[in-house]
Amino acid sequence: xxxxxxxxxxxxxxxxxxxxxxxxxxxxxxxxxxxxxxxxxxxxxxxxxxxxxxxxxxxxxxxxxxxxxxxxxxxxxxxxxxxxxxxxxxxxxxxxxxxxxxxxxxxxxxxxxxxxxxxxxxxxxxxxxxxxxxxxxxxxxxxxxxxxxxxxxxxxxxxxxxxxxxxxxxxxxxxxxxxxxxxxxxxxxxxxxxxxxxxxxxxxxxxxxxxxxxxxxxxxxxxxxxxxxxxxxxxxxxxxxxxxxxxxxxxxxxxxxxxxxxxxxxxxxxxxxxxxxxxxxxxxxxxxxxxxxxxxxxxxxxxxxxxxxxxxxxxxxxxxxxxxxxxxxxxxxxxxxxxxxxxxxxxxxxxxxxxxxxxxxxxxxxxxxxxxxxxxxxxx
Numbered sequence: 001x002x003x004x005x006x007x008x009x010x011x012x013x014x015x016x017x018x019x020x021x022x023x024x025x026x027x028x029x030x031x032x033x034x035x036x037x038x039x040x041x042x043x044x045x046x047x048x049x050x051x052x053x054x055x056x057x058x059x060x061x062x063x064x065x066x067x068x069x070x071x072x073x074x075x076x077x078x079x080x081x082x083x084x085x086x087x088x089x090x091x092x093x094x095x096x097x098x099x100x101x102x103x104x105x106x107x108x109x110x111x112x113x114x115x116x117x118x119x120x121x122x123x124x125x126x127x128x129x130x131x132x133x134x135x136x137x138x139x140x141x142x143x144x145x146x147x148x149x150x151x152x153x154x155x156x157x158x159x160x161x162x163x164x165x166x167x168x169x170x171x172x173x174x175x176x177x178x179x180x181x182x183x184x185x186x187x188x189x190x191x192x193x194x195x196x197x198x199x200x201x202x203x204x205x206x207x208x209x210x211x212x213x214x215x216x217x218x219x220x221x222x223x224x225x226x227x228x229x230x231x232x233x234x235x236x237x238x239x240x241x242x243x244x245x246x247x248x249x250x251x252x253x254x255x256x257x258x259x260x261x262x263x264x265x266x267x268x269x270x271x272x273x274x275x276x277x278x279x280x281x282x283x284x285x286x287x288x289x290x291x292x293x294x295x296x297x298x299x300x301x302x303x304x305x306x307x308x309x310x311x312x313x314x315x316x317x318x319x320x321x322x323x324x325x326x327x328x329x330x331x332x333x334x335x336x337x338x339x340x341x342x343x344x345x346x347x348x349x350x351x352x353x354x355x356x357x358x359x360x361x362x363x364x365x366x367x368x369x370x371x372x373x374x375x376x377x378x379x380x
Contacts, residue, residue, distance in 0.1 A: 120221065140177065172214045213378065
């Protein structure tokens, strides 16, 4: 049966956004978190149980284009610049994007081969409120004329949220310029005016894809990173998920890959038991601090649950149908136009099906919501 999960998720999100009450940013630095990491980007130390869930430490897989951690280190060391602080190397290679676990049962997730031709770095953690504020309030950012049309919400160590897509890409430029790096996004195809204010309908031609700074990942880059070199997993850490792996909502109906679903007391309308990270389900009315759960095999935290993540691409239900776009299989950037931008990863308000590696969603780029955050990428 084909189920229009995207439309259902969009309706849930629209209902929830009406309840958002932005709050001010906390000035304090992140405190320690319950599990995972402290948000400092350190390489994860997975325990034996986590290794077992991943099928052991990552190894080379010719069908997935994955490389071993030793090979990743060798690739990084051959680059003249050291890896950026708090980022992880994502190796180039080919993989099968889309629904490889559930028989293409979701109509916008057609499985298809994709090649990423260049390795890249991705933020270890979601961008936090603290980091957002550091960049947005920087004297240089203000002097350059940056204007963000969103008011972020959440605790300082939580992922920044209540931000729209336009503010996010402007923030990427601001972070790049703050660090003396080349910005990606411009208001014109000639790349003469850096995108710093207003809402501009950016196209591929208005992006300097060779710049040295920060940008949003493409949808294909995001899924490549989320899979962590593990070709056939439904989720970043395995084929099932529970409250020990991510911040999400379970359901009173049994779902085979959601170990919390069905009769478990921690379910959508009857939770009374705290999850292993210390948050009782029904008391969770926002995201959790970044790094509260184990990282995937590439060392990335919160690639599933917590908050959705903005991507570069316009959303289309049919763009990744290989029968319609058979030639767009290397470094795809998505459709040339659209009305909504892709979000990935699911959030604390979603059920388990929305947290799958292949799950796709989208939001209007001008609309903020406390369910959506982001992380950035950089080239080598």
